[in-house]
Amino acid sequence: MSSLKTDRVSAIVLAGGRARRMGGADKGWLDLAGRPLVARVLDRLAGQAGEVIISANRHLERYAALGWPVVPDPADDFPGPLAGIAAAGREAQGEWLLVVPCDTPFLPEDLAPRMLAEARTQDTRLVRAADHQQ
Numbered sequence: 253m254s255s256l257k258t259d260r261v262s263a264i265v266l267a268g269g270r271a272r273r274m275g276g277a278d279k280g281w282l283d284l285a286g287r288p289l290v291a292r293v294l295d296r297l298a299g300q301a302g303e304v305i306i307s308a309n310r311h312l313e314r315y316a317a318l319g320w321p322v323v324p325d326p327a328d329d330f331p332g333p334l335a336g337i338a339a340a341g342r343e344a345q346g347e348w349l350l351v352v353p354c355d356t357p358f359l360p361e362d363l364a365p366r367m368l369a370e371a372r373t374q375d376t377r378l379v380r381a382a383d384h385q386q
Contacts, residue, residue, distance in 0.1 A: 258364045262346030265293055267354035267359035268309040268336045278311055280354035292357035294318060300364035302346055306354075308338035353365060 267280040267290055272342065280290035290306070297304055304320045315322045322342050325335040337351055348371075350364050363381065370379045 258300050258368065259302035260347040261301040261350050261364050261368070262341075262344035262348070263297045263304045263350045263352065263364070264319075264337060264344065265290065265297070265304065265341040265352055265354050266333050267315060267337050268307050269333070280308070280315070281311065282355070284357055289357050290315070290354045291318065291355055293352060293359060296357070296359040296361055297350075297352070300361070301350060303344065305340045305343055307340040309336075319343045323351075362367070 255330050265280075269279065276289050281288045283289075284292060291317070294304065305323045306320050307316045308319070308322050309314045309327070311326060312322050323336075323340045323345065325331055327335065337349070338369070338380075342350055348364075348368065350358060350362075350367060352369075367379050367381070371377065
Protein backbone atom coordinates (compact mmCIF):
# COMPACT_ATOMS: atom_id res chain seq x y z
CA MET A 253 0.00 0.00 0.00
CA SER A 254 2.91 2.30 -0.47
CA SER A 255 1.19 4.68 -2.90
CA LEU A 256 -1.98 5.08 -0.85
CA LYS A 257 -0.98 5.92 2.70
CA THR A 258 -3.56 6.74 5.34
CA ASP A 259 -1.72 9.97 6.23
CA ARG A 260 -3.17 11.31 2.96
CA VAL A 261 -6.66 10.71 4.35
CA SER A 262 -8.80 13.39 5.96
CA ALA A 263 -11.53 11.85 8.10
CA ILE A 264 -14.78 13.77 8.48
CA VAL A 265 -16.98 12.81 11.41
CA LEU A 266 -20.59 13.83 10.74
CA ALA A 267 -22.12 15.10 13.98
CA GLY A 268 -24.39 17.84 12.69
CA GLY A 269 -27.83 16.30 12.45
CA ARG A 270 -31.03 17.16 14.25
CA ALA A 271 -31.52 13.58 15.46
CA ARG A 272 -35.27 13.81 15.05
CA ARG A 273 -35.66 10.06 15.48
CA MET A 274 -33.79 10.33 18.78
CA GLY A 275 -35.88 13.12 20.27
CA GLY A 276 -33.38 15.78 19.25
CA ALA A 277 -30.53 14.42 21.38
CA ASP A 278 -27.07 15.21 20.01
CA LYS A 279 -26.13 11.70 18.88
CA GLY A 280 -22.41 12.24 19.26
CA TRP A 281 -22.83 12.81 22.97
CA LEU A 282 -25.02 9.79 23.68
CA ASP A 283 -23.35 7.54 26.21
CA LEU A 284 -22.21 4.01 25.44
CA ALA A 285 -20.64 2.21 28.39
CA GLY A 286 -19.49 5.44 30.01
CA ARG A 287 -18.13 7.22 26.91
CA PRO A 288 -19.80 9.39 24.26
CA LEU A 289 -20.31 7.83 20.84
CA VAL A 290 -18.19 10.51 19.15
CA ALA A 291 -15.22 9.71 21.43
CA ARG A 292 -15.48 6.05 20.47
CA VAL A 293 -15.55 6.95 16.76
CA LEU A 294 -12.50 9.18 17.19
CA ASP A 295 -10.69 6.33 18.95
CA ARG A 296 -11.47 4.03 16.02
CA LEU A 297 -10.10 6.59 13.57
CA ALA A 298 -6.79 6.90 15.45
CA GLY A 299 -3.97 6.10 13.06
CA GLN A 300 -6.30 5.87 10.09
CA ALA A 301 -6.15 9.49 8.95
CA GLY A 302 -3.66 12.32 8.78
CA GLU A 303 -6.33 14.69 10.06
CA VAL A 304 -9.80 14.51 11.53
CA ILE A 305 -12.48 17.16 11.13
CA ILE A 306 -15.75 17.13 13.03
CA SER A 307 -18.77 18.46 11.15
CA ALA A 308 -21.22 19.78 13.76
CA ASN A 309 -23.97 22.39 14.03
CA ARG A 310 -24.45 22.60 17.78
CA HIS A 311 -22.33 22.13 20.88
CA LEU A 312 -19.39 23.36 18.82
CA GLU A 313 -17.24 24.17 21.86
CA ARG A 314 -17.89 20.76 23.35
CA TYR A 315 -16.83 19.04 20.14
CA ALA A 316 -13.77 21.31 19.83
CA ALA A 317 -12.71 20.22 23.33
CA LEU A 318 -12.08 16.78 21.84
CA GLY A 319 -9.00 18.26 20.18
CA TRP A 320 -10.02 18.27 16.53
CA PRO A 321 -11.18 21.12 14.27
CA VAL A 322 -14.95 21.59 14.15
CA VAL A 323 -16.61 22.92 11.00
CA PRO A 324 -20.29 23.94 11.00
CA ASP A 325 -22.50 24.03 7.91
CA PRO A 326 -22.66 27.44 6.23
CA ALA A 327 -26.45 27.52 6.74
CA ASP A 328 -27.90 27.24 10.23
CA ASP A 329 -31.02 25.31 9.22
CA PHE A 330 -29.45 21.82 9.31
CA PRO A 331 -29.33 21.30 5.52
CA GLY A 332 -28.18 17.68 5.83
CA PRO A 333 -25.08 15.50 5.68
CA LEU A 334 -24.01 16.57 2.20
CA ALA A 335 -23.71 20.16 3.41
CA GLY A 336 -21.56 18.94 6.30
CA ILE A 337 -19.35 16.96 3.94
CA ALA A 338 -19.00 19.96 1.61
CA ALA A 339 -18.14 22.38 4.42
CA ALA A 340 -15.63 20.07 6.12
CA GLY A 341 -14.26 18.91 2.77
CA ARG A 342 -13.32 22.48 1.88
CA GLU A 343 -11.15 22.57 5.01
CA ALA A 344 -9.63 19.12 4.53
CA GLN A 345 -5.99 18.88 3.49
CA GLY A 346 -5.88 15.20 2.55
CA GLU A 347 -6.03 13.74 -0.92
CA TRP A 348 -8.76 11.34 0.21
CA LEU A 349 -11.86 11.88 2.36
CA LEU A 350 -13.16 9.23 4.72
CA VAL A 351 -16.64 10.23 5.89
CA VAL A 352 -18.17 8.50 8.91
CA PRO A 353 -21.17 9.25 11.11
CA CYS A 354 -20.68 10.03 14.80
CA ASP A 355 -22.94 7.17 15.86
CA THR A 356 -20.85 4.27 14.56
CA PRO A 357 -18.72 3.37 17.59
CA PHE A 358 -17.61 0.01 16.19
CA LEU A 359 -16.02 1.17 12.93
CA PRO A 360 -13.33 -1.21 11.71
CA GLU A 361 -9.94 -0.14 12.99
CA ASP A 362 -8.63 -0.68 9.45
CA LEU A 363 -11.46 1.04 7.56
CA ALA A 364 -9.30 3.64 5.80
CA PRO A 365 -6.65 1.19 4.56
CA ARG A 366 -9.37 -1.17 3.34
CA MET A 367 -11.18 1.62 1.53
CA LEU A 368 -7.94 2.85 -0.05
CA ALA A 369 -7.06 -0.67 -1.18
CA GLU A 370 -10.50 -1.05 -2.75
CA ALA A 371 -10.14 2.29 -4.54
CA ARG A 372 -6.82 1.15 -5.97
CA THR A 373 -8.14 -2.29 -6.94
CA GLN A 374 -11.17 -0.78 -8.68
CA ASP A 375 -9.17 2.18 -10.07
CA THR A 376 -11.77 4.61 -8.79
CA ARG A 377 -11.89 7.73 -6.62
CA LEU A 378 -15.09 6.79 -4.76
CA VAL A 379 -15.84 3.73 -2.67
CA ARG A 380 -18.40 3.04 0.00
CA ALA A 381 -18.65 0.53 2.79
CA ALA A 382 -21.51 -1.96 2.63
CA ASP A 383 -22.58 -5.19 4.20
CA HIS A 384 -23.77 -8.31 2.38
CA GLN A 385 -27.33 -6.95 2.23
CA GLN A 386 -26.54 -3.57 0.69
